[in-house]
Amino acid sequence: MNRWTRHRRTTSLLIGTVLTAMTLSACGGGTKDDSGPQRVSEKEIQAALDKPTELTVWSWSGSLPDVAKAFEKKYPKIKVNVQNVGTSAEQYTKLQNAIKAGKGAPDLATVEYNAIPQYALSGALVDLKRFGFGSLKEQFTPATWEAVNVRDGLYELPLNAGPMALFYNKKTFDKFDIEVPTTWDDYLEAGRKLKKADPEYFISADNGNAGLTESLIWSAGGRPFQVDGEKVDINLQDVGTKKYAETYQKLLDAKVLSPTAGWSNEWFQGLATGKIATLTSGAWMAGILKGSVAKAAGDWRVAPLPSYGSESTTSINGGGSLAMTEQSSKKLAAAAFLRYVSLEEGADITQASGSFPARAKVLESLKFLGTKDEYFGGQEINRIFADSLAEVGGGWQYLPYDVYAITIFNDQVGKAYTGEKTLEEGLKDWEKQLIKYGKDQGFTVN
Known part of the structure; x- marks a missing residue:
């Protein structure tokens, strides 16, 4: 049993917050797991990647434009426009204004872990369990997985961690x-x-x-x-x-x-x-x-x-990932990109830029843990x-x-x-x- 499995069995709830029944309905959520009928099949997600689609992503991440290029190369019919509309508070203000107006929000946006409850509460974010992503729990560390779960909903797939x-x-x-x-x-x-x-x-x-x-x-x-x-x-x-x-x-x-x-x-x-x-x-x-x-x-x-x-x-101090907005009309393609960013090649690109990973398999890798960082005098900081x-x-x-x-x-x-x-x-x-x-x-x- 690895350290993450042991920790997952013993740790108590890390992050939780309000979601009323109305909010859960608005988010398309409310189920506690993926044991019920899956709303969207993997086949439907893959089919969406074969249709010309343009996604808009709000993020101040320096590595995300490179991730978008790699995704477009793999799925040439998808265009991903990464827009830096301001960092943290600036972006949150614009996102909140779009939510209030009922229009103008991007398909996906960087939302830090501490901010997830505020947007989940308003019904502005998509519960990712509708895509079957709740089954990905064991792919991430307990602390980061719990950070993206708000009561019964899953609102991001972890990307980076801030221990x-x-x-x-x-x-x-x-x-x-x-x-x-x-x-x-x-x-x-x-x-x-x-x-x-x-x-x-x-x-x-x-x-x-x-x-x-x-x-x-x-x-x-x-x-x-x-x-x-x-x-x-x-x-x-x-x-x-x-x-x-x-x-x-x-x-x-x-x-x-x-x-x-x-x-x-x-x-x-x-x-x-x-x-x-x-x-x-x-x-x-x-x-x-x-x-x-x-x-x-x-x-x-x-x-x-x-x-x-x-x-x-x-x-934990900091950390976040991509959340999907309910205003998005391209949720299938957005779900594919979101997963690519957090769990597939996109996560590797972000990690290479200096982000500390949330993926359990990486944090169990002896190669990763034993990497010597010359900036820190050859210390194995990981x-x-x-x-x-x-x-x-x-x-x-x-x-x-x-x-x-x-x-x-x-x-x-x-x-x-x-x-x-x-x-x-x-x-x-x-x-x-x-x-x-x-x-x-x-x-x-x-």
Whole structure:
């Protein structure tokens, strides 16, 4: 029995959220598995690929245009137009506007895992079980498979994964004789030692990041969001969330975190010089470092995410795939392309671009796990990411309006990073706003 089979049997629900009976009907879903009559046969999907068809895909993925070309070569009657209409929030705004208007949505769109519930709830996405894709469960890792399932519906086939890890600048660590931290207490001490040695160096940079905060709460054992039908429970003072807040507050109080904004020129410069010494992030950060901090090749390494004492659970940060919109009039061809992207040659192309895979067979491959990455000094980083993915803690749920939650995070919690309030106070303020918004949207929120 491989690690994914063992994990699949023991892990609890990772992602879940609201889907009312009306929503399920709108999504063409509601069945809990593929044991009933399959709505669309494989023969019908293949027949659609032999008809002239033009698909529109919204995505900011840098590798997807190459995937589309490979698909068109294999199926010459299909044209795939990949359009970058903006990254993340920009695309989500345009997608939401098209949904509201009832027209203008693409056939397929990149939707990150945390955003799936929000679009599934509105009935905007197709339940992929109608194509028999529920039978593909064993092809993917448990954490990513559960991330694309919303209650009874399947809304994506996983493409990439974002298991959390610690990226650290070995050159900086060696310069100041700092050991790689294995716990958050160690991490704090490393930050203090670094700051004392040279105040221009910081253990990391963070001026407020909702996605990172959710991932760190998750790994601390916090489960602040619970969703059951239209009932939403929000508790940003649960034991795990408090553990995160108390730990991270020590980093803020010690002023070992640079206030440099992520993705800014200063941030990339800090990573290049090693003055920002670590990053806690999803596996996808490896590709960012290679592409945008190329001159630091050989300086960086990867280690497991720091733990809280003896606890060893991890979490996911980022990741997503393609979702099909109900507005699409070309669902058969879209289903074929979606599967090609996540499970066939398209997945290989995306993986080659630096994306960390969600396919179970790849993560069991000794060749993949043993690949030495020269950027990271010849380290076998895939082993660390794979181990992290296998240890993702169960029971996490995203809000069915997590996209909105992220947009207001810095208004509420951001002041903790400037010392205007504590992190615990900021999280309480965020909680109040999330409860109010949920009620305004018609949820029963506690």
